[in-house]
Amino acid sequence: MLASLIASFAGLLFGFGLAISMMINPAKVLGFLDIGGAWDPSLILVLVGAIGTTAIGFTLARRLDRPLAAQIFHGSPKHSVDLPLVVGSLIFGVGWGLVGYCPGPALAAFALGNSSAIQVVMAMIGGIAVFEVWQWVSRRIKGVS
């Protein structure tokens, strides 16, 4: 219960932050990605503000033995650069460049009822489903349950 309360408040801040920074507007995101055009560097400052604040937060969190409303810190289990990371990131970039929404802004714009965001979110969920089915099938083939 407490965990879901914290999660929903964190989500609220995240969505509000995306909206204030105008990152839910694909025109601004594509304006950043278009270095050969009328370049809009706003996205860099969004990242600077977010990374700086998060880095301070993560440093403070080192004083905790465990999270406030959970048993353990779920860090990434992987540490080396591998092929899925490289290929997946390149594929994501192509999609991002085509539509101007990454997953967070897509959901935030979806919530405002924008028709292009609704189409992107549906297709995004389709892409996730394809990945999950592929993972499930390859686990079955390898015999790992």
Added chain:
Amino acid sequence: MIATQFTPVPALLGGMLIGVSATLLWIGLGRTAGISGILGGLATARGGNAAWRTAFLVGLMAGSALYQLAAGPVATAAPASGSVLILGGALVGFGTRLGSGCTSGHGVCGIARLSRRSLVATALFVGSAMATVAMVRHVMRG
């Protein structure tokens, strides 16, 4: 093509809010605020693991709605047609899952903890997105 203005103050302010959100989720739940991971994890999550993910995503959507309620209409339309939106959305969904993260998980949280994987992933997806925009806007349209 719509040209947009550089908006440093809202950008920094919004970024800091996203940072507070990522901190809260880490300190409270020990979870990374990566949207593709939170959404994709719902495919296999059960019980409390599904509950916090749903709560976060509902909160995120309520957050942008709340902003629009307070500040008035916000521009959110993508300057692309139907088939491009479907193709692009599918690539975003599949690519972020295969690459274990998106702009928030790798770009914000991963870089904040100086993860080598996230630094490489962010450089690659920003690079391929810039190349894609250059193709669409400058090469294919002459």
